[in-house]
Amino acid sequence: MKGSIQQEFVVLSPDKKASIERCDATLYERLDKNYNGFGGHELISCHEFSTNWSSWEIHPNGDEVVILLAGRATFILQLAEGEQTQQLAEVGDYIVVPKNIWHTVHTNVKTRLLFITPGEGTQNKDV
Numbered sequence: 366m367k368g369s370i371q372q373e374f375v376v377l378s379p380d381k382k383a384s385i386e387r388c389d390a391t392l393y394e395r396l397d398k399n400y401n402g403f404g405g406h407e408l409i410s411c412h413e414f415s416t417n418w419s420s421w422e423i424h425p426n427g428d429e430v431v432i433l434l435a436g437r438a439t440f441i442l443q444l445a446e447g448e449q450t451q452q453l454a455e456v457g458d459y460i461v462v463p464k465n466i467w468h469t470v471h472t473n474v475k476t477r478l479l480f481i482t483p484g485e486g487t488q489n490k491d492v
């Protein structure tokens with residue numbers, strides 16, 4: 366099976382079966398419907414952007430792994446002791462965002478990140 370992570374997402378089921386989902390306007394609706402509310406599943410996705418995220422997100426059901434493919438990004442994590450920043454500056458740099466930690470990203474250059482996300486229960490709030 367061959368595809369493009371920039372046009373499709375890979376969904377890993379709890380038994381590690383990979384399914385391919387096309388990136389379109391109904392993607393997240395399909396993920397909730399077709400994958401049991403995304404319980405126990407992981408989403409492998411690629412996103413490209415060149416401005417700061419407009420929201421924070423949190424993943425209550427597992428750690429998220431993010432790998433820098435191009436550009437540079439500053440992750441901001443809301444920890445109990447205060448905000449912490451982590452720079453991804455070289456291709457291949459990665460961060461493991463711990464379960465239950467609010468996070469957002471800042472950048473001002475074209476940046477591409479690969480995400481491995483435990484999607485169940487993900488929440489967002491405005492920056």
